[in-house]
Amino acid sequence: LGVWTIDEGIPREFHLYDAYPNPFNPSTNIRFDLPVESDVKLVIYDIMGKEVDRLIEERKQAGRYELSWNASNASSGVYFYRIYAQGVMQSYSTTVTKKTLLMK
DSSP states (O other): OOEEEEOSOOOSSOEEOOOBSSSBSSEEEEEEEESSOEEEEEEEEETTSOEEEEEEEEEEOSEEEEEEEEOTTSOSEEEEEEEEEEESSSSOEEEEEEEEEEOO
16 A cells, blocks of 8 residues: 555545446555645445445655555445545645445
C-alpha cells in the first residue's frame, strides 16, 4: 500500500473522487484533493458499518493524492470508503463517504 502525490498543483477545494475501476477485482484506486495541510484518515467499511481496512492515517501537505486498496482478502460486496480531513493551520474539517463494489 502506498500513497502517491499527483503533481498537478495545489487544489482550491477538498474533493474525494469516485473509486476506479468500480466495480473492481481485486484492487481499486482512490483519489483525493487537499487544499491545505491536513490530518487525513481514509477507512474502508463493509455494508454493516464494520471497519474492514484503514488505508491512511497521517498528516499530508496540500495537494492531490492517489492510493490503491487491495481487497484480495475481502468478500464480494458493497464497501464504503470514508475520508476524514482536518486542516492543521486553517479552520477546515470534512468527512465524505462514497461507495464501491468488489466483484470476485
